Structure formats: structure tokens, C-alpha cells
Amino acid sequence: MKLGKIFSLTLFFLFTVVITYAVSPTLTKTAVPNWVRYSQHQPKTPNLEDISDGYYFESIEYQVDLATQTRFSRNVKVLTENAGAENAGQIHISFEPKYQTLILHELYLIRDGKRLDRLNLGKFELMAYETELSRSIYNGTYSAYLLLEDLRKDDKIVLSYSVKGFNPVFGGKFFDSYTLQGFEPMGLLHISYIVPKGRKLHFKTFMGAVAPTKQDLGNATAYYWDIAGTDKTEYEPNVPLWYATRQRIECSEFEKWSDVGKWASDVNPIPVLAKSGKLRQFAEHLWQKAKGDSMEYVKEIADFVQNEIRYMGIEVGEYSHRANNPEKVFAQRYGDCKDKSVLLAAMLQHRGIKSQLVLVNSFEEYNLDESLPSPAAFNHMVAYFSVGGRGQFIDPTITNQGGPIRDRHFPFYGKVLWAKPGAEMYDTEKIVAGNTRVEEQFNLQKDGAAILDVLTIYTGSNADDIRSYFKQTAKNQIEKSYLEYYQRLYKQATKRSALTYEDDIANNVFRVKESYSIKKLSELDLTTNRPAVSVYAANLSSSLPDVMETRMTPIALYYPLALEHDVYIINPDDVTIPAIRENNFTTRESYYFGKSITTNKDTIKISFRLGFHDTFVKDEGIKDYLSDFSDKDAFFSTAVYLDNDGFVTGSNTQNQVNWWSVLGFISLLALFTWATFRYYHRQNASSFISLYDEAQYDTIGGWLVLLAIALFLSPIRIFFGVMMPLSFSEQLWATLSYNVGISPFLYGMFLIFEFAANTMIIFLSAYCFYLLIKRRDIFPQTLFALLMLQLIVVILDIIVAWVIFKNQTEMYSEPSEIVRAIAFAVIWSLYLFNSTRVKGTFVVQREMKAAHQLALVQSPPLIPSATSIQHETDNDSERKQ
Missing domain, CATH: 3.10.620.30 (C8orf32 fold)
Structure with a gap:
């Protein structure tokens, strides 16, 4: 039995050796094939300042003979530095022995004009060289490997070889492509295709590459490129893979896509x-x-x-x-x-x-x-x-x-392309079928600590991706990486409870929950010397490719992408945070992004958004991209200032009155009243709006009644709707301390401008109401001035807010405000200029005119007037007659 086992093992070993020997590729050595074409040009020495790795290609040749199914390659490398030997001295020649054989022709050095032969088949190592193992693909590729010895600066390495055999799966039809430029210059490039008569090889060039030159060889035709000196192309990262940046050529025996x-x-x-x-x-x-x-x-x-x-x-x-x-x-x-x-x-x-x-x-x-x-x-x-x-x-x-099969x-x-006869190209759709939403909730503690709870919700394709990640990665490793992420943002963060997740595969929703304790959340802001909590949507910022300002080529985007990141900062003891509203949202052709800040009772919410409409940013959109994301880290982050008691700045100003603003309001009203009655009230009406000489109406009637009601209610509305809750509130002026990213000076001037403008409108509305009741002749022109002032204030308000808040005009004014102001001004201005009731009602002149006329009757003037002189002259004439 023991002998039987030994015999079986011996047979198995011999069988393995035979099989291994049978499938192992071998190398052969022959002279250069006689069909190979030789270049008619001398190589050009490139600018050595453009050369890296210590060597460059003096020449590269690539020639194909379709009849013998052979690809011939020859290249000459020149070592410009001794360090070039490290890379240039390693020879890798890949081939697939299942249907290809490798034939070596030349391998020698040129040193000081002498040829040093180095072609020794015995020194080559043949090894499996799988090129797609990272994709779990075994393609049977082998590599002939050799490490050249004794290389020196200025050596030339000449190598030529052929790989014979085309993949039979293509049914004898040939196709190929070749790039005519590199990221470094070459001295000479020679490409040639020898096509037998009776076979048609179609060619196409890209990026300005020249068409091939044809040469009749009798029973075949040669198509070749013989280029002395090729220009380099600049490399730019994050370029779409389909975007051509270098000259290239394609050839194919397939005539149509249907083939x-x-x-x-x-x-x-x-x-x-x-x-x-x-x-x-x-x-x-x-x-x-x-x-x-x-x-x-x-x-x-x-x-x-x-x-x-x-x-x-x-x-x-x-x-x-x-x-x-x-x-x-x-x-x-x-x-x-x-x-x-x-x-x-x-x-x-x-x-x-x-x-x-x-x-x-x-x-x-x-x-x-x-x-x-x-x-x-x-x-x-x-x-x-x-x-x-x-x-x-x-x-x-x-x-x-x-999720449902239809929604996958x-x-x-x-x-x-459909895999069927007569097939044509078909366009697929761009569908953003996934979303990732991050919700971070910071519960502030009075001692400066915080509890951070994180909920991340993945839907659609994003749920597919994260589900695979959780299935293929150890939970402890996931939990560790998540903790390290927050420890990079908040150094004193520790795990509060274990990470948990819920997979609703039926609806394709994946939820991940995390909880951390942060011993000290805020850090000192060096610019203001105040404690602040910094929040950062790193997942959004890192999704945007970094590009240089000199960018000229399209920018590749990771499509599809739809990210939401909401941060909630919650005050201790349910203390209300001052009202603040900020909104900045931009949509471009290829992407959208935004940030908003809102408050609700004891919570301030900071929302970030980023999504892609397409797989790349076009050339014409690069300028906007550079402008939009010149400081992407700053945009996708913000800081919230805290007081020393651990509350969000301004929280303790709830219901407090700013007495300085009250005093300023009273002072401005007194100033406006004094100036108006001192310099304006006693003047007569100008001819700006024509009025009748005598009153046609003794009472206020018609549409003037509605105007009177509007003027009466306007100062009341502004006072109780704007001044009391905002201008007189300590909370509004406290926003000077926590509006991060806004110039305090400009913001302060903006608040003062609105305060003064609203005070003036209150005064003028009340003054116009008084003039209307008195039917004064200066009422129409004064009301017109008020209408124009209101319109100008609204327009300036929006412009100034746009300059200061960078499109965040929603914080103080909405587009409907300017529409309302324009409509109100136009309607009542037309009424003032065209109404007969206005012209016949407001004819009462200044009060001092009546007193002056009475004085003229009781006592004649010391200096006779022109009328009295004429009267006396007429009397003298009558007496003489």
C-alpha cells in the first residue's frame, strides 16, 4: 500500500512536470524580419530639461505585418544620468503564450561608439505577469524580464523583438491604436502597418495627427508615420478619460458598428x-x-x-x-x-x-x-x-x-452597442439614483464639552455601495476608521457607544448611527481671540477635484453625486439662539452647491449641499469652477462663536432692549422734525407737480382716503414690525459678533443704514399724513419724495446685502420686496401727477402767507410796489385831464 502511494505520487509529479513544461512559454532568437521598414530620418535630440528618470527615448518603432500576424518593436533609450539605469535597465516584454510567441532580435549597448551585445536568452526570466489581477481577472499574460548589468551615463540601449500571433476570437479581423505623443519628447517615432492586397484597413487620426503615408509594396501596402522629434504634451490631473489630450491614430478592418x-x-x-x-x-x-x-x-x-x-x-x-x-x-x-x-x-x-x-x-x-x-x-x-x-x-x-428591481x-x-447583427449605438441616461445625507448633532454642555450624535442615511446607489463596504469590511475596522475621522476634526473625541447600522434592503436605505463624547469642543479662534466651534463637511469638499488656476482642459467629476450634510448645534438648557438666516445656493451646468444657516429656538442649523449634473466640467465652465471653489474648504465649513458660559454667542440677549438704538431713534426723529419745520415746511409748492390756483375740493375724498389710511398705518407697521422686534433688540446688534465670514465693519454699516432709513421713512410717512390732512400744497411733492426714497432704500438694501453677504440676500430682503416697492411707487406717482382731485385738493399754501397779506392791508409798504406806482400814475393823469 505504501508502494502504491509512492507510485501514485510519482505519476502525479511527472504529470505535473509534463503539463507545466507543455504550457510554459519559450523564447526564440532570430534576425530582424525582412519586411521591417527602416526610418528615413535621423532622431532629434530633445530638450533635456523636459526629461525625467534619467533617460529618454531616442527612437521608438512599432510595425505590424497583418499577413504574418506579427508586431515588431524597436526602441533606443539614452541614459542622461547614471540614475537612469534604474528604470531604463529593466526590460519587460509582455505576451500571451496561449496564442502568441515572443521572438527576440537585438539587445545591445552603444558605448563610446562601440556595440556591446547583451542578448542572452538564458538570462531572461519568464514569469506570469497578470496585468488585471486588481480586477480579479486572470488573462494568462507572461513577461520576459531582464535586468541589464553595467549601465553607465550616455549609454544607448537598443532592443528589438517581435510578438507573433493575433487573438483568434476576432475572426481574423485586425484593429489597433497608437499614441503619437507622450508626456516627454521623443527623438524619433516610426509606425507602420503592412496590409496585404485585398484587405482594407481603415485609419482615423485625432487631435491634429497627420494622415499616414502610403507605400505600394507590390502584394501589400504600407501605411506609415515617420516623425523626427515629437512634442511633449502637458499632463493635467482629473481629466476625463474620454478626453483626448494627445495625438493618436486608430485603424480597424471593421467597417461599421453593426459589424x-x-x-x-x-x-x-x-x-x-x-x-x-x-x-x-x-x-x-x-x-x-x-x-x-x-x-x-x-x-x-x-x-x-x-x-x-x-x-x-x-x-x-x-x-x-x-x-x-x-x-x-x-x-x-x-x-x-x-x-x-x-x-x-x-x-x-x-x-x-x-x-x-x-x-x-x-x-x-x-x-x-x-x-x-x-x-x-x-x-x-x-x-x-x-x-x-x-x-x-x-x-x-x-x-x-x-430596492425594487425597476429602481436599481x-x-x-x-x-x-447591442450585441446583435445590424446593431447601432444607443444612448443611456444620466440618472442620479443615490443620495448620502449626514446629520451631525452637537449637544453643547456648560463645561465646554459636547455630545455628538451622527446619523448617515444612504439611499439608492449610495446604499448599494455602503452595503458592499459593510459586507466586505470588519465592523471593528469600520468603527475605528469612523472614530479616527472625527478625532482628526475634534482631538478630544471618544466613542460614546458602539456604531450601529440598519439595512432596509427592500427600500434600499442604509442607516449608520454613531455617538461620541467630546471633552472640549470649542477652540480659540486666533483671528478674534474668542472660543468657536468649527464644523466641516469634509465629505463634500473632498469630492471636488483640485485644479490649478491655469486649467485649460475639462475637469472630471465623480458622477453620480448628491451629498447633503446638516449640522445641528444645540444650546444647553433650551436657551434660544438669536434669529439668523443665511442662504447661498448656486447651480451650474455640471454641478450645484450651497450653504445655509438657520436658527430654531435653541438650535442653529448649518446645511451644506453638493451634487453633480454631469461627469465633467466643460471648458467654458472652468472659470466658474475656479471661482466657486477657490477656497472650497472655507465654503464647506463654518465657525459658531461661543460665550464663556458655553452658550452660542447672543443667546443671552433674548428679549433685551438695546437702549442705544432707542436713543438713536428718538434723536433721529427729533433731528428730522426740527430740520423739516425749520427749512422745508414753510416753503411754497414747486412747479414739479402742477396744482390748481383755487381749491376744487374742500375735503379729503376718493382714492385719497386709501392713501391716508396707508400713510397712517405705514409708520405704525414699520415701528412695531421692524424697529421694535429688530432694531431695538439687543439680539440684532449681537449678530455683529457671530456672523462668521462677514466683515464686521461692513455689516455694522449695513445695520446702521437700515436703521436710519427706516427711521426716516417712519418720519416722512407721518409727516405726509399730516400734510394730507392739512391739504398743504407741498404734500404731492413730499409724498413723491417718500415714494422714491422707499424704492431707493429697497434697491440699495438688496445691492448692499448682495455685496456683503455674497448672494445671501434672502437673509434680509426677498425679490418680492423690490417688485412691491416699484409697483407702489409707480401707481401712486401716476396718481399724483394725473389726478384732478390731487390738483384741486392740495392748494393750501404756507400759513405765513395769510398773515403777510393781512399785514399789507393794515400798513402800506415803505417801498412802493410796481402796482401802487402804476396806480398813482393813472390818478395823476386823470387829474391833469
Whole structure:
């Protein structure tokens, strides 16, 4: 028995060795192929100031022969510094041995004009070089690796090799792309495609790249670019992946997108479930579980494929684009996007639900249709189904999606392509199907401490994401990271109770609750030398990309995004916080943001908002973005000042009267009264508004009655509605101490302006009422002045508030105020100028005129008037006659 085990183990070992030897790739060495084209230009030495890493590419060659399915590469690196050997001396050549072979041609150094050969196949290491392990994808890629020895400054490293073999999954059709510029300059770039006669390769250039030059080779045609010296392009972070910043070329043998759709359907047909297979039995089980309801059946299948089939792909060879049989995927319980999509579609079609596979690009939301048609335009597959005439996309690689199946989030992938013959590009919708709302409640304590309770509510796609995070991360680790977040903001924060969460998967709502104790909440504000509580919506600020003021390219945004962050600061002992209202909300084409501050009894509420309408900010919106978020941290934060007793500043001024404002009001009224009766009241009416010479009406009547009532009530309304609750209140003047972010001087001048203006309007309204009752001739012009004053005050009020509060005009004035003021001024001004009752009522002149006329009758003037002189002259003439 022991010998049997040894024999079995020996056979197993030999079998493993044979298999390993059979699948292990090998390297070969040959001369450069005779079809390779040589450049007609000499490399240009680039500006070494633009070179990093201690080396640059003197030349790069990339040539493809479609007939032999061979890609040839040659590059020459020049070491400008000894440090360049670290990177330039490492050689990695990747290939997929399932359908490719690697052939080395040259590897040598040029030092002091001498050629030093370094091509030794025995020194190369062949190792698995999986390029997509981070995405749980095994693609069977290998790398030939060599670390060159004895490299020195000014050495040139020359390497050439060929990779032979195209992926058979594409049915013999070729497509490719190449970038003609880099972020560093190159001395020479040579690209060539040799196309046999009878095959048509379409080319397209981007970003101003030149078209290829054609060369007839007899039985083939060469298309090439031979460029001596390429310009570098500047790198800017946070640029949308679809936005082209460098010149590039594309080529493809696919003529139309419909050809790509047909290829995809040929490679991945939706199979019929085997009659005796376990997958068919399982599908029948789900149908019974759904009680024959098609939408419930879709939900059951989607839940199974998304959550029970883990995402992992072995994409070796043709399986880079060909899905595995659904029976196999069901049995092994893993698969990549195409495996899961085909499985989902096959299970749906088993019960007559129309399904379709869809090709998408998870990176390029825009401009995909500008590329040449080819499978390379896509990197992902999803499914589409239709029930009751209503279609819907499902991404089977998204896990832990909750809510009704019709409401499940589908990412914005821009244009997609149906995997079927005759397919055309189809636009998907931009839908913000998720929201995150943070509610932080600070309960202040008199000793300076605070209790912080946090409730975070995730809905829609945001609930999907956080649900996956909680399922894949240890709760202790989550709790620790949450605590560390608040300890970075408030150094003396400690955990008060354990973190808890509630997952309402049926409605797709996920709630997280936290509670902390903060021994000392406020810190000394160095600018004012006063204690203040600083609150910060870090999750909003960090969602905005940082860009330089010289930005020229579109800014990528994390779409979809809808964030709300509300902070509640609550006074101890239910003490009321002074009334304050601030609002700043801005909407742009690609995003919106805002901040507001309100108070309600003992609570001050600070609300922050941020959301994205699109995946990027356009060129024309960059200026607004830079202006809006020049200091984003300051915008998404605020400070609330506290008194030494631990209350929000101004809380202890409740119902207190500011006697200085009362004294100022009385003093201004006395000043206005004295000045008016001293310099204005005894004057006659001007000709500004024409009046009759004699009274036509002895009493106040008509519309003047309504005007009299309005003038009588106006000072009462302003006094009891504005002056008493606001201007005379200590709370209003206390706001000078806690309006953070506003200039105290400008704000103080604003309050004084409104105080003086309201006092003058009160006086003038009462004075006009008095003139109206007396039917004085100066009433119309005085009332017109009052109307204009009220209109000017309202307009100035809004303008000054806009300047001081940066669009926060809602705090003191609303747009309806100016409309009301304009309407009131226009209506009564027209009445004053056109009413016969006004012209015939207000004809009573100043009182001193009657007394003066009486004095003229009783005692003649010392200096004769022109009338008396004429009268006397006439009498003399009569006597002479």
C-alpha cells in the first residue's frame, strides 16, 4: 500500500512536470524580419530639461505585418544620468503564450561608439505577469524580464523583438491604436502597418495627427508615420478619460458598428438551457419562487447572478472576449462580466423574457462613437431585458443592490452597442439614483464639552455601495476608521457607544448611527481671540477635484453625486439662539452647491449641499469652477462663536432692549422734525407737480382716503414690525459678533443704514399724513419724495446685502420686496401727477402767507410796489385831464 502511494505520487509529479513544461512559454532568437521598414530620418535630440528618470527615448518603432500576424518593436533609450539605469535597465516584454510567441532580435549597448551585445536568452526570466489581477481577472499574460548589468551615463540601449500571433476570437479581423505623443519628447517615432492586397484597413487620426503615408509594396501596402522629434504634451490631473489630450491614430478592418455588433453576437450567443442540466432546474425553482411573476423572477435571477456568482475571470486566449458556458459558470460560481451577463440573459430567456447582451465602455462616457468601429471600443458587458414593453439595463457585476428591481441603479455608460447583427449605438441616461445625507448633532454642555450624535442615511446607489463596504469590511475596522475621522476634526473625541447600522434592503436605505463624547469642543479662534466651534463637511469638499488656476482642459467629476450634510448645534438648557438666516445656493451646468444657516429656538442649523449634473466640467465652465471653489474648504465649513458660559454667542440677549438704538431713534426723529419745520415746511409748492390756483375740493375724498389710511398705518407697521422686534433688540446688534465670514465693519454699516432709513421713512410717512390732512400744497411733492426714497432704500438694501453677504440676500430682503416697492411707487406717482382731485385738493399754501397779506392791508409798504406806482400814475393823469 505504501508502494502504491509512492507510485501514485510519482505519476502525479511527472504529470505535473509534463503539463507545466507543455504550457510554459519559450523564447526564440532570430534576425530582424525582412519586411521591417527602416526610418528615413535621423532622431532629434530633445530638450533635456523636459526629461525625467534619467533617460529618454531616442527612437521608438512599432510595425505590424497583418499577413504574418506579427508586431515588431524597436526602441533606443539614452541614459542622461547614471540614475537612469534604474528604470531604463529593466526590460519587460509582455505576451500571451496561449496564442502568441515572443521572438527576440537585438539587445545591445552603444558605448563610446562601440556595440556591446547583451542578448542572452538564458538570462531572461519568464514569469506570469497578470496585468488585471486588481480586477480579479486572470488573462494568462507572461513577461520576459531582464535586468541589464553595467549601465553607465550616455549609454544607448537598443532592443528589438517581435510578438507573433493575433487573438483568434476576432475572426481574423485586425484593429489597433497608437499614441503619437507622450508626456516627454521623443527623438524619433516610426509606425507602420503592412496590409496585404485585398484587405482594407481603415485609419482615423485625432487631435491634429497627420494622415499616414502610403507605400505600394507590390502584394501589400504600407501605411506609415515617420516623425523626427515629437512634442511633449502637458499632463493635467482629473481629466476625463474620454478626453483626448494627445495625438493618436486608430485603424480597424471593421467597417461599421453593426459589424462589431454581429461579431459580438457570433462570439457570445445566448444559449438555451440544457433540458437535463442543473441550471435549468434552478431556473425553474426561481420561477416557482416568484409565483410566475415575471418581474419577481427577474429580481430573483438578478440577485443570484450579482451576489452568488462572484466576479472573477480567467480570460486566457479567446476567452478574453468569449463567455464560458452558463452551465459551467453556474457550477463554478464565478465569472467575469460576459460570463455573468450571458448567464443572466440565458436564465431570463428560459422563461420567455426578451433579453439582450450589450457592449459598454466603463471609462468613456462621451465621444465613443467618434472612434473607429472595433471591439477595442468596449471593455465591459451588461444585459438588457424587457417585460411588458418596458426595457431596462442590468449590470450583473454590481453586488448587493437593493430596492425594487425597476429602481436599481444602472451606471451612466454613455453610448452602448447591442450585441446583435445590424446593431447601432444607443444612448443611456444620466440618472442620479443615490443620495448620502449626514446629520451631525452637537449637544453643547456648560463645561465646554459636547455630545455628538451622527446619523448617515444612504439611499439608492449610495446604499448599494455602503452595503458592499459593510459586507466586505470588519465592523471593528469600520468603527475605528469612523472614530479616527472625527478625532482628526475634534482631538478630544471618544466613542460614546458602539456604531450601529440598519439595512432596509427592500427600500434600499442604509442607516449608520454613531455617538461620541467630546471633552472640549470649542477652540480659540486666533483671528478674534474668542472660543468657536468649527464644523466641516469634509465629505463634500473632498469630492471636488483640485485644479490649478491655469486649467485649460475639462475637469472630471465623480458622477453620480448628491451629498447633503446638516449640522445641528444645540444650546444647553433650551436657551434660544438669536434669529439668523443665511442662504447661498448656486447651480451650474455640471454641478450645484450651497450653504445655509438657520436658527430654531435653541438650535442653529448649518446645511451644506453638493451634487453633480454631469461627469465633467466643460471648458467654458472652468472659470466658474475656479471661482466657486477657490477656497472650497472655507465654503464647506463654518465657525459658531461661543460665550464663556458655553452658550452660542447672543443667546443671552433674548428679549433685551438695546437702549442705544432707542436713543438713536428718538434723536433721529427729533433731528428730522426740527430740520423739516425749520427749512422745508414753510416753503411754497414747486412747479414739479402742477396744482390748481383755487381749491376744487374742500375735503379729503376718493382714492385719497386709501392713501391716508396707508400713510397712517405705514409708520405704525414699520415701528412695531421692524424697529421694535429688530432694531431695538439687543439680539440684532449681537449678530455683529457671530456672523462668521462677514466683515464686521461692513455689516455694522449695513445695520446702521437700515436703521436710519427706516427711521426716516417712519418720519416722512407721518409727516405726509399730516400734510394730507392739512391739504398743504407741498404734500404731492413730499409724498413723491417718500415714494422714491422707499424704492431707493429697497434697491440699495438688496445691492448692499448682495455685496456683503455674497448672494445671501434672502437673509434680509426677498425679490418680492423690490417688485412691491416699484409697483407702489409707480401707481401712486401716476396718481399724483394725473389726478384732478390731487390738483384741486392740495392748494393750501404756507400759513405765513395769510398773515403777510393781512399785514399789507393794515400798513402800506415803505417801498412802493410796481402796482401802487402804476396806480398813482393813472390818478395823476386823470387829474391833469
